[in-house]
């Protein structure tokens with residue numbers, strides 16, 4: 001598919017060009033690429049917020065083209081939950097419970113049922129029950145973002161699409177949030193699609209990676225395949241995960257790594273072997 005912003009006007013601009021790919025059910029897919037490469041534009045096609053200018057997007061058994069009627073898109077919006085950058089900016093209700101219940105109620109769920117659902121979602125995102133009656137605006141930034149995510153999860157999506165979900169959080173908050181998505185992926189079998197500039201998160205969590213550049217999908221594969229060629233990454237303004245960069249630096253001191261470790265566990269294992277067992281003895 002291809003997508004042109006403001007197609008047919010003098011302001012037309014390419015967003016995506018000839019992108020062909022499949023995001024598998026149950027996968028944890030990361031989308032990387034430098035600023036303006038088309039990541040957010042691609043995400044918005046995953047729940048038909050944008051429709052392809054040419055070509056098709058197939059979500060489950062629904063085929064979206066430029067001609068698809070907006071009326072037919074509601075089930076897709078329920079199935080594919082979208083967490084935008086700085087999702088907390090979209091909170092607006094008087095209480096956390098009402099904010100989380102807003103989506104399900106809008107989709108026809110009875111109010112009492114939706115509030116029960118809100119209580120369950122607060123648990124799922126790791127917030128205490130007493131936030132339910134608070135104003136979302138009295139919470140910390142990290143808590144507000146969790147409330148926004150709870151509102152998306154309340155729709156019971158099978159796919160969770162995340163656009164830089166940890167931007168602006170401190171390291172501990174980032175780590176907690178990434179662990180939360182990992183739990184949803186592992187325990188509930190959710191398909192996760194993550195746009196990120198954090199190569200460490202790609203190495204730690206993703207099983208598949210799409211690399212975007214100037215609206216094109218220029219490479220896809222496992223994290224190991226994507227991170228195997230540092231020069232190629234540099235040419236596309238991308239870096240190595242910190243662990244891999246550290247291992248590469250250690251090769252200058254005589255250490256040998258094959259393959260280059262992508263996670264701290266892999267680095268520790270390979271180092272232990274080379275320094276006589278180390279902590280593993």
Ligand SMILES: Nc1ncnc2c1ncn2[C@@H]1O[C@H](COP(=O)(O)OP(=O)(O)OP(=O)(O)O)[C@@H](O)[C@H]1O
Nearest residue numbers: 005013014015033034035036037038039040041042
């Ligand atoms: N609403 C818009 N109208 C016109 N052009 C747009 C619009 N949004 C994005 N674009 C253009 O489409 C291209 C892809 O942008 P997109 O936001 O998808 O990139 P991105 O990879 O998500 O960038 P970032 O990492 O900065 O979020 C860019 O050239 C951008 O300028």
